[in-house]
Amino acid sequence: MTLPDIPYKIAGLIYKQMRNEISDAENTTLNEWLNSSDKQTELYNKITNDEAIAKKLKLYKKFNENTAWNKFEKQLEIKAKSTSRSMFRIISYAAAVIIPLFIASYLFLFEKEKPAIDDIIVPGTHMAVLTLSDGKEINLDGSETKQTIDNEQVYIYNQERILKYELKDEENSSAPENNAKSVEPRFNTLTIPRGGEYSIELTDGTKIWLNAESKLVYPIEFTGNNRQIYIEGEAYLEVAHNSVKPFIVNTSLVNITVLGTSFNIRSYENDPEIVTTLVEGKVKLTGISTNNHEQIVLSPGKQARMIKTTKTLEISEVETNDYTAWKDGLLVFNNENLGSIMKRLERWYNFNSIFESEELRELHFSGTLNKYDHIDTILDMISISCYIQFKSEGRNITVIKKPNNK
Amino acid sequence: MQKNLHNLTKKDFEGLFKSFYPALCSFANKYINNHELSEDLVQDVFFSLWNNSEITTNIQSVKSYLYSSVRNKCLNEIKHNKIVDNHISDELSSISSTGFFHDHIIEEELHRMIHKAIKELPEKCAEIILLSIEGQKNNEIAETLNISVNTVKTQKKIAYQQLRIKLKYLYILSPIIFQKFL
Numbered sequence: 001m002t003l004p005d006i007p008y009k010i011a012g013l014i015y016k017q018m019r020n021e022i023s024d025a026e027n028t029t030l031n032e033w034l035n036s037s038d039k040q041t042e043l044y045n046k047i048t049n050d051e052a053i054a055k056k057l058k059l060y061k062k063f064n065e066n067t068a069w070n071k072f073e074k075q076l077e078i079k080a081k082s083t084s085r086s087m088f089r090i091i092s093y094a095a096a097v098i099i100p101l102f103i104a105s106y107l108f109l110f111e112k113e114k115p116a117i118d119d120i121i122v123p124g125t126h127m128a129v130l131t132l133s134d135g136k137e138i139n140l141d142g143s144e145t146k147q148t149i150d151n152e153q154v155y156i157y158n159q160e161r162i163l164k165y166e167l168k169d170e171e172n173s174s175a176p177e178n179n180a181k182s183v184e185p186r187f188n189t190l191t192i193p194r195g196g197e198y199s200i201e202l203t204d205g206t207k208i209w210l211n212a213e214s215k216l217v218y219p220i221e222f223t224g225n226n227r228q229i230y231i232e233g234e235a236y237l238e239v240a241h242n243s244v245k246p247f248i249v250n251t252s253l254v255n256i257t258v259l260g261t262s263f264n265i266r267s268y269e270n271d272p273e274i275v276t277t278l279v280e281g282k283v284k285l286t287g288i289s290t291n292n293h294e295q296i297v298l299s300p301g302k303q304a305r306m307i308k309t310t311k312t313l314e315i316s317e318v319e320t321n322d323y324t325a326w327k328d329g330l331l332v333f334n335n336e337n338l339g340s341i342m343k344r345l346e347r348w349y350n351f352n353s354i355f356e357s358e359e360l361r362e363l364h365f366s367g368t369l370n371k372y373d374h375i376d377t378i379l380d381m382i383s384i385s386c387y388i389q390f391k392s393e394g395r396n397i398t399v400i401k402k403p404n405n406k
Numbered sequence: 407m408q409k410n411l412h413n414l415t416k417k418d419f420e421g422l423f424k425s426f427y428p429a430l431c432s433f434a435n436k437y438i439n440n441h442e443l444s445e446d447l448v449q450d451v452f453f454s455l456w457n458n459s460e461i462t463t464n465i466q467s468v469k470s471y472l473y474s475s476v477r478n479k480c481l482n483e484i485k486h487n488k489i490v491d492n493h494i495s496d497e498l499s500s501i502s503s504t505g506f507f508h509d510h511i512i513e514e515e516l517h518r519m520i521h522k523a524i525k526e527l528p529e530k531c532a533e534i535i536l537l538s539i540e541g542q543k544n545n546e547i548a549e550t551l552n553i554s555v556n557t558v559k560t561q562k563k564i565a566y567q568q569l570r571i572k573l574k575y576l577y578i579l580s581p582i583i584f585q586k587f588l
Contacts, residue, residue, distance in 0.1 A: 007508040008469055011515030018520075047513045054539045056517045057524070059435075060428035061536060063445060068427050069420055072449055076456065122504070370485055372502075376478050377485075 014048065120395060121375045124212050124348045126161050128198035133186035133220075140198065154220055162207070163190070163200040165220060185219035192233070195350035202229075205240035206247065209327040212347040213268070234266045236327045239281075250288075254306045254313075257284040263298075264323045271343070274306040277323040287313060331369045331378070338363045338386065338399065349375050351392075356400040360388060422468070423452055429518035430476050436510050437480035437501055447483065451475040473511050531565045534558055 013030040016022040022030070034040050046052060126142030132149050142161040148168075149156055155166040192198050192214045199209045204222050214233025227247045239247045241260025249256040251267040254274050261281020267274040276285060278298045285304050287294040296313050298304055303318040325332040331348075333341055339361030342353040348371060355361055363386045369378050379390045379397070391398045427448060434444035451472060458471075481502055500506060524532050530551070537547045544562075548555045 005466060007511035008466065008515055011512045014516050015519045043509050047516055053517060053520060057521055057536060057539050059432050060521050063428040063431035065424040065427040069423055072423060072452060075453065373485060374478055374481060377482055
């Protein structure tokens with residue numbers, strides 16, 4: 001019995017029990033389920049209650065299956081003859097979403113739904129692992145936790161799902177060994193797994209939104225004459241202004257020096273490029289590969305791409321919102337190729353994508369979708385406009401060509 | 407004879423449709439709290455099922471398909487009718503949860519089977535039982551169905567005997583509902 005089948009199985013067992021037809025083994029299974037949590041017992045009592053049943057049967061009567069069937073039969077005839085009706089439905093559906101205009105209308109004629117992907121693949125949530133300077137790990141889920149770390153000198157807490165730090169007064173920690181220790185910067189690491197996201201406010205007031213499968217290394221306190229952090233994956237930063245202490249973001253190939261600004265950085269290990277998008281302020285990029293110390297200054301609305309294979313920086317003008325919308329709960333694809341789209345979805349929904357043929361990676365899609373939507377919804381939107389289908393099995397989703405290219 | 411992509415005859419499909427329709431509407435209503443819209447969504451889901459060749463005729467996969475599709479449609483409905491907010495409301499995240507989904511499958515499936523057992527009674531008999539569950543008295547049922555009060559009583563006895571077999575537990579442990587039967 002797979003996990004999604006359990007509720008059907010449980011309903012069957014309760015029904016059998018009500019009919020007094022339940023076997024001992026089945027009864028054991030049912031009791032195990034009942035005892036697994038108070039909520040199950042509560043549910044059981046609620047739905048086997050005779051008043052609830054009477055009420056439900058009354059409701060069922062309102063949803064008259066015979067009237068509905070007659071309507072359904074008529075619809076079958078109408079839809080077989082004419083397709084305009086479903087066209088209208090789909091257009092209103094599409095209006096909610098930006099869909100490329102070039103979609104062949106034929107695609108809409110039959111709104112075929114694939115079987116819903118099991119609930120194995122779900123949108124990401126607030127989660128991260130905080131690794132302290134002593135190697136201790138704390139799991140974070142956005143709930144209001146409060147604790148002190150680093151020999152009671154630092155206080156961490158979650159406020160509105162943002163991880164915050166509060167430094168205790170130096171005078172209070174007068175133990176000599178502690179003072180000696182605090183001279184060295186203590187680094188913490190915030191690791192966001194696949195299917196996670198998290199936000200943090202550093203002790204200088206800089207806010208950082210971290211996307212799925214990302215990592216941030218930062219000192220608890222910025223003690224030197226600059227503020228340095230390390231980022232892997234994707235992050236949006238609102239750097240607190242401090243003209244005396246420049247803020248430096250280190251990535252595998254580029255260092256970004258900022259004074260006070262908002263920008264997005266996408267630097268995943270398995271992406272071919274490191275993308276920096278500047279929303280406001282000014283940043284300076286420095287290539288750090290051995291043969292290239294190229295420097296570039298970005299102005300707002302500009303994007304710099306460090307191409308990993310050639311180690312060169314390319315600059316272009318972009319709609320910055322496309323690159324920062326993820327922190328506001330959206331998935332924005334602007335004529336993006338399917339290879340890159342699936343990679344982004346994999347990180348957020350935590351699955352593996354497989355392409356039936358490589359050329360499918362080159363299909364392009366545009367759209368603005370809600371990133372907390374069920375994966376089915378996202379894939380539906382893409383398949384409608386890209387002439388493809390998705391097949392899911394466990395955590396694998398395969399992209400296949402739509403059969404019968406009519 | 408009209409057949410769909412599973413090679414189910416229309417008659418078979420009708421049986422499937424009628425057996426699940428009320429429960430799926432009630433299930434949809436849990437999400438969107440709108441009877442009319444719930445019925446429309448369920449009609450759509452059956453239409454997709456009729457045209458879907460990828461589903462096997464295995465009853466478990468059909469059930470999963472139906473409940474999952476109705477749920478997805480409802481969640482889409484909710485989200486498409488709301489402005490995308492930075493923070494989805496607690497209510498929305500709670501009804502989007504797998505726990506909510508599973509609890510309501512259990513509830514609806516159980517009640518669907520009970521409903522089905524009653525529906526399998528002789529037609530008049532089932533009709534009388536359903537009216538009596540609604541709280542109608544014997545003379546009221548007689549009036550509604552244009553039959554004599556004695557017929558109502560006789561039919562109730564038949565129902566009583568049959569349901570005792572079909573729903574022993576319900577009969578023994580649910581005095582209220584069976585008081586209404588008698």
